[in-house]
Amino acid sequence: MNPFLDQFAVAALIGGALAFFVVRFLRKRAGGKSCGGDCGCGTTKPGKPGRS
Amino acid sequence: MAGPAPAPDAPTREVTRHVAIAGNPNCGKSTIFNALTGLRQKVGNYPGVTVEKKTGRFFGSHGEPMELLDLPGSYSLQVRSPDEAVARDVLLGRLPGVPRPDVIICVVDASNLERNLYLVAQMLELHIPVVVALNMVDVAEKNGVVIDLMALREKLCVPVIPMVGTAGVGFIELRQAVSRSPLPAPTICAQMPIVLERETMALAKQLPVAPEVARGEALLLLTLHDEALDALAHHDRTIIDLTRSTQQRLTASGIDPLSAPVDARYAWIGQVCAAALHKGAGHDSASLSDQLDGWLTHRVWGWIAFLGIMALMFFCIFTVAQYPMDWIDGATAVLADFVKAKMPDTDLRGLLTDGVIAGVGGVVVFLPQILVLFFFLGILEDTGYMARAAFIMDRLMSKVGLHGKSFIPMLSSLACAIPGIMATRTIENRKDRLVTILVAPLMSCSARWQVYAVMIAVLLPSGSAWLKAGIILGMYLLGLVTALLMAWLFKKKLLKGETPMLLLEMPPYRVPSFKSIALRMWERAGLFLRRAGTVILALSILLWALATYPKPANADATPAEALAHSAAGRMGHAIEPLIAPLGYDWKIGIGLIGSFAAREVFVSTMSIVYNVESNDQDTAPLRDTMLGEKRADGRPVFTPLVCLGLMVFYVLAMQCISTVAIVRRETNSWFWPLFQIAYMTGLAWIGAFIVYQGGRLLGFQ
Numbered sequence: 001m002n003p004f005l006d007q008f009a010v011a012a013l014i015g016g017a018l019a020f021f022v023v024r025f026l027r028k029r030a031g032g033k034s035c036g037g038d039c040g041c042g043t044t045k046p047g048k049p050g051r052s
Numbered sequence: 053m054a055g056p057a058p059a060p061d062a063p064t065r066e067v068t069r070h071v072a073i074a075g076n077p078n079c080g081k082s083t084i085f086n087a088l089t090g091l092r093q094k095v096g097n098y099p100g101v102t103v104e105k106k107t108g109r110f111f112g113s114h115g116e117p118m119e120l121l122d123l124p125g126s127y128s129l130q131v132r133s134p135d136e137a138v139a140r141d142v143l144l145g146r147l148p149g150v151p152r153p154d155v156i157i158c159v160v161d162a163s164n165l166e167r168n169l170y171l172v173a174q175m176l177e178l179h180i181p182v183v184v185a186l187n188m189v190d191v192a193e194k195n196g197v198v199i200d201l202m203a204l205r206e207k208l209c210v211p212v213i214p215m216v217g218t219a220g221v222g223f224i225e226l227r228q229a230v231s232r233s234p235l236p237a238p239t240i241c242a243q244m245p246i247v248l249e250r251e252t253m254a255l256a257k258q259l260p261v262a263p264e265v266a267r268g269e270a271l272l273l274l275t276l277h278d279e280a281l282d283a284l285a286h287h288d289r290t291i292i293d294l295t296r297s298t299q300q301r302l303t304a305s306g307i308d309p310l311s312a313p314v315d316a317r318y319a320w321i322g323q324v325c326a327a328a329l330h331k332g333a334g335h336d337s338a339s340l341s342d343q344l345d346g347w348l349t350h351r352v353w354g355w356i357a358f359l360g361i362m363a364l365m366f367f368c369i370f371t372v373a374q375y376p377m378d379w380i381d382g383a384t385a386v387l388a389d390f391v392k393a394k395m396p397d398t399d400l401r402g403l404l405t406d407g408v409i410a411g412v413g414g415v416v417v418f419l420p421q422i423l424v425l426f427f428f429l430g431i432l433e434d435t436g437y438m439a440r441a442a443f444i445m446d447r448l449m450s451k452v453g454l455h456g457k458s459f460i461p462m463l464s465s466l467a468c469a470i471p472g473i474m475a476t477r478t479i480e481n482r483k484d485r486l487v488t489i490l491v492a493p494l495m496s497c498s499a500r501w502q503v504y505a506v507m508i509a510v511l512l513p514s515g516s517a518w519l520k521a522g523i524i525l526g527m528y529l530l531g532l533v534t535a536l537l538m539a540w541l542f543k544k545k546l547l548k549g550e551t552p553m554l555l556l557e558m559p560p561y562r563v564p565s566f567k568s569i570a571l572r573m574w575e576r577a578g579l580f581l582r583r584a585g586t587v588i589l590a591l592s593i594l595l596w597a598l599a600t601y602p603k604p605a606n607a608d609a610t611p612a613e614a615l616a617h618s619a620a621g622r623m624g625h626a627i628e629p630l631i632a633p634l635g636y637d638w639k640i641g642i643g644l645i646g647s648f649a650a651r652e653v654f655v656s657t658m659s660i661v662y663n664v665e666s667n668d669q670d671t672a673p674l675r676d677t678m679l680g681e682k683r684a685d686g687r688p689v690f691t692p693l694v695c696l697g698l699m700v701f702y703v704l705a706m707q708c709i710s711t712v713a714i715v716r717r718e719t720n721s722w723f724w725p726l727f728q729i730a731y732m733t734g735l736a737w738i739g740a741f742i743v744y745q746g747g748r749l750l751g752f753q
């Protein structure tokens with residue numbers, strides 16, 4: 001495998017993982033009321049009919 | 053269900069009516085909400101499942117879209133706890149951004165009509181159209197309770213729909229009743245004494261609220277004690293002073309403003325029940341529920357049953373889940389070996405096999421155990437056993453200054469601390485609620501299960517399922533006992549207060565709905581896999597990067613030297629002096645740091661650390677790698693004391709950023725979550741230290 005491609009793919013995956021957490025944090029901050037977990041407690045953004 | 057439920061993403065049309073579902077706790081509000089909206093709001097056979105309003109959309113009998121609000125249960129509008137306050141504020145139109153409902157569906161438990169009618173009496177005072185959903189008529193019939201529907205409709209002057217929410221009976225009629233246009237406001241309510249009525253109307257005129265609810269609001273104000281009046285936030289000083297002077301005038305004229313409205317409502321309920329409620333023969337005989345309660349809430353047998361149920365649950369988890377776990381383990385190893393065979397030895401291959409496959413696979417393997425755990429928790433919730441567990445725990449809880457009601461949030465925390473902490477909203481006293489929030493995360497949640505399971509696999513590679521279940525039960529009991537001790541300490545020193553009395557409704561035992569339990573397990577599996585495919589995957593990639601870079605300058609360095617040189621290795625070495633007294637080496641330190649945000653990441657971190665360090669072409673299960681791990685002097689790293697110490701550490705440590713976020717929200721302060729992190733981390737260290745050093749002093753390994 002081309003070493004450049006190898007390093008590029010690794011860097012892209014690490015960058016993607018970092019971006020995932022940054023986007024997640026920003027979305028949570030902008031979303032207002034949120035329990036902050038993926039526990040299924042049902043607490044999500046208010047005022048969205050059709051969502052529990 | 054009576055009509056086709058609309059898809060949640062049905063085309064948005066303007067909502068024609070805002071409908072609220074209100075009623076006493078555990079009368080079936082969420083079941084009716086789910087049936088009308090097609091949503092899957094959590095239901096359970098114990099009071100306090102819903103602690104926050106939930107919104108959905110449904111269509112009336114003519115296809116008109118309506119918004120449906122599921123409110124937390126309350127016995128009256130004179131609220132005692134934060135969840136009841138939500139219901140009152142919505143009904144009185146006090147909640148910003150939530151319109152006052154156009155219609156209230158007041159759900160009434162037909163088998164407890166008399167008690168449920170108190171809230172109906174208060175609803176009728178609000179002058180909002182009310183439809184009474186007389187739920188559980190089948191249970192009432194079975195108990196020998198006969199309700200004369202015509203007489204009840206005549207007395208209440210509102211539509212009364214007999215229903216069996218769980219069997220889909222009565223939904224067509226309910227939709228029709230809610231869709232009726234125009235829906236008249238109630239014309240009948242409990243008659244107050246003339247002086248009280250006059251003073252109420254005079255006060256109502258001064259209130260800055262909608263004229264329809266002014267009388268109801270005035271009655272609520274007049275029934276408040278001095279302290280409650282002072283604590284009012286939604287009225288200004290003038291209104292509070294006006295209320296006080298009205299109360300004084302009423303007292304002077306021989307009417308107790310606090311009890312007179314209550315007496316008047318009960319007198320009215322008496323008239324309604326005399327006309328509409330007939331108790332047949334056999335009503336007073338002990339039901340099966342009562343007979344079962346004789347055993348399950350007994351001061352000795354109750355405890356034996358509680359411990360027996362928990363032990364059986366853990367035994368089944370170890371035995372039933374073992375086969376699918378072996379399959380997942382095998383599939384993960386095959387996948388990793390396939391990638392290793394097909395790709396050259398590069399960083400990308402390392403990232404895929406040692407990071408992604410080892411990290412995510414190490415967590416996914418526990419899915420079967422988590423599902424069996426939720427199957428049992430679903431049965432306990434649906435049968436009504438949760439309330440019994442709270443009752444038998446009350447004796448113990450009262451010794452630490454709390455009551456049994458605090459135990460329900462703690463039991464909910466067995467699944468996840470977040471719904472557990474939210475369930476504390478049913479606790480009336482602020483200090484008791486805070487103490488319960490502080491100790492609830494000590495109950496072993498499902499994320500801890502993965503750490504326990506991997507450590508037990510290392511501790512007892514070929515032990516019997518009963519022995520493993522016994523150790524797990526011990527860990528759960530350790531969490532419970534520590535929670536009680538800490539609650540006692542907090543009540544004694546930090547949040548002093550009287551020990552409250554337990555007032556808890558015992559729901560009748562019901563046969564659990566396996567469809568509902570299967571749905572919940574399906575949802576839980578979805579959540580678990582979504583988390584594994586997002587958070588755990590991203591964390592695994594980052595942890596692999598931390599465990600791989602920077603690389604040592606010496607190209608001939610062994611994988612172990614490379615790991616020690618990496619950022620994760622340096623972090624592990626940095627905290628080694630802190631954790632060395634617990635018997636942990638720097639690699640376990642990496643696991644502790646990696647799992648700071650979420651406990652289950654410990655498993656994926658250890659998978660990554662040992663895979664990065666390993667030179668093997670074949671992928672071995674984490675358990676075998678950990679069993680073979682040696683210190684520099686050749687001694688094994690994971691001795692029985694280290695394994696037990698690690699389990700104790702994870703029983704007591706906070707290690708969950710989502711719980712920190714929810715505690716911050718529920719306490720509206722950063723002090724309490726930070727305090728919680730500090731005390732739990734301290735406890736975890738001390739607990740692991742006692743196990744390791746104490747065990748060594750006693751001659752154990």
